Amino acid sequence: MTSVLPTPDLLYLLAGDPAELAETVAGIQSADLADTLNRLPPEAAGKVISALPFDVAVQVLDQPELDRRAELFETMDTAVASTLIEAMSADQQAEIFRQLGKVERARLIKTLDQPTREVLTFLLQYPPNTAGGIMTTEFVGVPARWTVDESLRYINRVGRAKETVYAIFVLDDAGGLMHVVSLRELIQAERSQIVALVGDQRDPLSVGPLVDREDAARLISKYNLLAIPVVDEKKHVMGIVTVDDVIDTLLEELTEDVQKFGGMEALDAPYMQISFWSMIKKRGGWLSALFLGEMLTATAMGYFEHEISKAVVLALFIPLIISSGGNSGSQATSLIIRAMALREVTLRDWWRVAMRELPTGLALGVLLGIVGLLRILLWQKLGFYDYGTHFILVAATISCSLIGVVTFGSLAGSMLPFLLRRLGFDPASASAPFVATMVDVTGIIIYFSVAYVILRGTLL
Amino acid sequence: MTSVLPTPDLLYLLAGDPAELAETVAGIQSADLADTLNRLPPEAAGKVISALPFDVAVQVLDQPELDRRAELFETMDTAVASTLIEAMSADQQAEIFRQLGKVERARLIKTLDQPTREVLTFLLQYPPNTAGGIMTTEFVGVPARWTVDESLRYINRVGRAKETVYAIFVLDDAGGLMHVVSLRELIQAERSQIVALVGDQRDPLSVGPLVDREDAARLISKYNLLAIPVVDEKKHVMGIVTVDDVIDTLLEELTEDVQKFGGMEALDAPYMQISFWSMIKKRGGWLSALFLGEMLTATAMGYFEHEISKAVVLALFIPLIISSGGNSGSQATSLIIRAMALREVTLRDWWRVAMRELPTGLALGVLLGIVGLLRILLWQKLGFYDYGTHFILVAATISCSLIGVVTFGSLAGSMLPFLLRRLGFDPASASAPFVATMVDVTGIIIYFSVAYVILRGTLL
Numbered sequence: 010m011t012s013v014l015p016t017p018d019l020l021y022l023l024a025g026d027p028a029e030l031a032e033t034v035a036g037i038q039s040a041d042l043a044d045t046l047n048r049l050p051p052e053a054a055g056k057v058i059s060a061l062p063f064d065v066a067v068q069v070l071d072q073p074e075l076d077r078r079a080e081l082f083e084t085m086d087t088a089v090a091s092t093l094i095e096a097m098s099a100d101q102q103a104e105i106f107r108q109l110g111k112v113e114r115a116r117l118i119k120t121l122d123q124p125t126r127e128v129l130t131f132l133l134q135y136p137p138n139t140a141g142g143i144m145t146t147e148f149v150g151v152p153a154r155w156t157v158d159e160s161l162r163y164i165n166r167v168g169r170a171k172e173t174v175y176a177i178f179v180l181d182d183a184g185g186l187m188h189v190v191s192l193r194e195l196i197q198a199e200r201s202q203i204v205a206l207v208g209d210q211r212d213p214l215s216v217g218p219l220v221d222r223e224d225a226a227r228l229i230s231k232y233n234l235l236a237i238p239v240v241d242e243k244k245h246v247m248g249i250v251t252v253d254d255v256i257d258t259l260l261e262e263l264t265e266d267v268q269k270f271g272g273m274e275a276l277d278a279p280y281m282q283i284s285f286w287s288m289i290k291k292r293g294g295w296l297s298a299l300f301l302g303e304m305l306t307a308t309a310m311g312y313f314e315h316e317i318s319k320a321v322v323l324a325l326f327i328p329l330i331i332s333s334g335g336n337s338g339s340q341a342t343s344l345i346i347r348a349m350a351l352r353e354v355t356l357r358d359w360w361r362v363a364m365r366e367l368p369t370g371l372a373l374g375v376l377l378g379i380v381g382l383l384r385i386l387l388w389q390k391l392g393f394y395d396y397g398t399h400f401i402l403v404a405a406t407i408s409c410s411l412i413g414v415v416t417f418g419s420l421a422g423s424m425l426p427f428l429l430r431r432l433g434f435d436p437a438s439a440s441a442p443f444v445a446t447m448v449d450v451t452g453i454i455i456y457f458s459v460a461y462v463i464l465r466g467t468l469l
Numbered sequence: 470m471t472s473v474l475p476t477p478d479l480l481y482l483l484a485g486d487p488a489e490l491a492e493t494v495a496g497i498q499s500a501d502l503a504d505t506l507n508r509l510p511p512e513a514a515g516k517v518i519s520a521l522p523f524d525v526a527v528q529v530l531d532q533p534e535l536d537r538r539a540e541l542f543e544t545m546d547t548a549v550a551s552t553l554i555e556a557m558s559a560d561q562q563a564e565i566f567r568q569l570g571k572v573e574r575a576r577l578i579k580t581l582d583q584p585t586r587e588v589l590t591f592l593l594q595y596p597p598n599t600a601g602g603i604m605t606t607e608f609v610g611v612p613a614r615w616t617v618d619e620s621l622r623y624i625n626r627v628g629r630a631k632e633t634v635y636a637i638f639v640l641d642d643a644g645g646l647m648h649v650v651s652l653r654e655l656i657q658a659e660r661s662q663i664v665a666l667v668g669d670q671r672d673p674l675s676v677g678p679l680v681d682r683e684d685a686a687r688l689i690s691k692y693n694l695l696a697i698p699v700v701d702e703k704k705h706v707m708g709i710v711t712v713d714d715v716i717d718t719l720l721e722e723l724t725e726d727v728q729k730f731g732g733m734e735a736l737d738a739p740y741m742q743i744s745f746w747s748m749i750k751k752r753g754g755w756l757s758a759l760f761l762g763e764m765l766t767a768t769a770m771g772y773f774e775h776e777i778s779k780a781v782v783l784a785l786f787i788p789l790i791i792s793s794g795g796n797s798g799s800q801a802t803s804l805i806i807r808a809m810a811l812r813e814v815t816l817r818d819w820w821r822v823a824m825r826e827l828p829t830g831l832a833l834g835v836l837l838g839i840v841g842l843l844r845i846l847l848w849q850k851l852g853f854y855d856y857g858t859h860f861i862l863v864a865a866t867i868s869c870s871l872i873g874v875v876t877f878g879s880l881a882g883s884m885l886p887f888l889l890r891r892l893g894f895d896p897a898s899a900s901a902p903f904v905a906t907m908v909d910v911t912g913i914i915i916y917f918s919v920a921y922v923i924l925r926g927t928l929l
Contacts, residue, residue: 344740
């Protein structure tokens with residue numbers, strides 16, 4: 010189904026006849042060629058690209074799946090590099106320039122032709138996580154007074170250089186967006202008809218350049234669009250975000266969200282390719298922060314050292330109790346993070362969510378409390394372990410603590426994403442380890458408070 | 470930008486003039502109309518749909534964003550329901566029939582016309598998570614001997630009833646798939662040209678009906694396709710999976726993955742809509758399983774009760790140490806789950822991953838070990854806490870345990886997804902709480918073993 014050329018073959022061809030290389034690569038999809046190049050060291054990959062037929066080289070470089078694109082350009086001859094960049098699509102040019110080092114960027118931009126330089130400067134002003142940051146300027150716009158026939162002939166002429174010809178933007182005399190016509194509607198319309206009268210006459214959906222790219226993706230997905238126009242305040246079309254940008258965006262966000270939820274910075278690179286020190290940096294930061302937070306458990310435990318020495322049996326259940334709180338918190342957080350991302354839940358729903366999580370947490374706490382109670386009584390009766398004369402009171406302590414800790418965990422875990430969003434942070438930073446750390450400290454305090462109430466006068 | 474009609478307005482219009490209702494809804498996007506209907510009780514929504522102009526009703530019902538679609542049909546008159554279903558697109562028909570109860574399904578399918586019934590029976594044989602399960606049968610196929618002109622006229626005639634006209638499948642005399650032409654290529658070609666000679670002549674990408682829908686999504690994304698054909702063994706096109714199915718699939722998987730990683734069953738419904746008992750069931754199952762696993766910590770701690778009673782100071786650091794192992798494990802797991810989902814890492818890479826995680830875990834362990842060491846020495850020197858005469862040995866115990874636990878956590882966390890996949894489970898079931906539970910028990914054993922070695926003869 011997919012055909013990745015084995016690396017040695019490619020290198021062998023490189024040494025030989027250029028015509029043979031051209032013929033071989035003509036049968037391969039650009040995305041597969043990118044896969045093959047990803048397995049070569051950057052210098053070798055750079056050489057292969059320089060040796061490829063020009064069109065094929067441009068197509069391969071246009072693949073976001075090609076790794077280390079900026080690096081590849083750095084290894085190439087400047088003249089070759091700038092000719093290739095000029096032929097690439099505008100959004101991919103911008104993407105590569107974002108990855109280039111400052112020096113290299115300044116050096117390369119000077120060698121580009123005037124139009125490319127202008128588009129690049131224009132696109133690079135938008136942050137990469139915005140609609141402006143992923144848009145491309147290669148869209149088809151036609152004046153409203155043109156006929157269908159004129160429009161189709163125009164598309165035939167310029168179509169090759171455009172990212173998509175399936176969404177056509179009908180513009181008024183001032184260049185403002187009037188509506189969007191699909192190619193499907195255009196080819197089904199009367200040839201002599203004016204495009205202003207073809208297709209859906211409703212106000213078209215559009216986004217501003219600074220709208221979050223995820224929101225642009227959500228609109229494309231919700232309204233089943235092939236592209237959404239990015240417009241300025243005067244409704245001038247600045248560019249378009251296409252459906253394949255959306256998929257790339259979604260896949261990237263998916264990876265980032267899961268990594269963040271795992272309690273680390275997003276890697277922004279394939280696992281197998283990231284360097285040892287970047288890995289340590291991305292993981293060590295959060296791990297140390299969580300460690301410092303978790304140190305509060307040692308402090309909290311310090312206050313109860315006397316109780317522990319009097320009733321060592323209490324220590325046995327500390328991991329069980331705090332982890333149950335962390336687990337229920339982690340469940341609640343994952344639910345709310347996704348509900349927020351899908352806009353099922355917004356900031357002002359916090360109270361409704363709290364009123365759902367409180368009974369849910371309580372019910373789950375009672376469930377675990379009963380299991381915990383049975384476990385201790387059973388072990389005692391069967392003689393697996395001796396929890397002492399007051400084993401019933403110990404069991405009651407564990408059981409009540411579980412109810413308290415699981416309820417608190419569910420509530421705290423569900424409220425944390427709201428709190429983070431309220432403070433202006435990404436709610437997805439509320440990772441499972443973050444929640445667990447927060448609940449651990451409180452869990453210890455709940456546990457020993459319950460123990461103090463139930464066991465005072467007997468064990469304590 | 471998006472215009473959701475306030476619910477009372479819609480109900481008001483419903484009571485009044487049908488023409489007025491038709492005019493109002495004509496200005497609204499189907500996806501927004503679906504949003505409005507989602508806020509009504511099913512009976513009211515069913516009534517609104519029955520009152521809508523037929524075309525609008527079909528478009529709204531075709532929106533996967535419309536909740537409770539099966540339920541809506543159950544509230545409708547059977548004759549109305551079957552006319553609406555017949556006009557819907559095939560993949561959405563199948564989706565709704567999958568959600569219907571057995572009785573309702575049998576009742577409704579009998580009322581449909583012959584062609585609809587046949588397509589439905591055909592589509593329903595594929596599981597919902599396969600390419601066959603999300604494909605639609607409404608694609609454009611043309612015989613290879615047709616000219617461009619004939620093909621375009623055919624598209625004009627049948628286009629309205631097709632899911633997409635942008636990918637056209639060129640078929641040989643036996644009906645087998647030869648290649649795919651885009652509408653873009655078709656309109657740019659000479660009118661008298663034979664379609665067999667237009668566009669990319671390479672073997673087209675395709676999938677079998679039982680391929681995982683995520684794999685179909687990945688191909689569409691990788692090769693920037695608008696649709697991928699689903700073919701049988703004889704290369705006959707059975708249907709197509711389009712790019713908007715892919716986005717829906719990706720968003721669904723994203724939500725499922727985050728929820729599973731949070732340590733629960735995927736909800737399969739919006740957070741605010743799921744019933745209390747479904748919620749308890751989805752969360753209580755895993756929570757109880759994790760609780761039973763975590764009980765092993767109490768068992769493990771039981772073995773060290775004697776040590777704890779001799780050196781209570783050791784108990785203070787238990788939460789700190791086991792949570793550090795859990796956190797590093799959760800990081801490693803989230804990395805590997807994503808790397809596997811993106812096919813960056815496959816089953817046979819386990820050894821390479823282990824050889825990456827071992828030094829990474831060691832380095833992270835040393836980092837936390839140093840922080841932990843400094844914390845204890847500092848608190849002792851500054852008089853915040855008295856860890857006793859042997860505080861240096863205690864600090865050394867904590868430090869060495871952290872190195873061991875974090876290294877083990879990273880290694881275990883990264884290997885768990887491999888183990889699950891090897892055993893035939895979804896690697897994404899390796900949730901953060903699952904890893905934490907696994908590492909907690911081992912963490913206790915590592916901690917007390919290190920303590921035994923370092924503190925024997927002094928505290929122990």
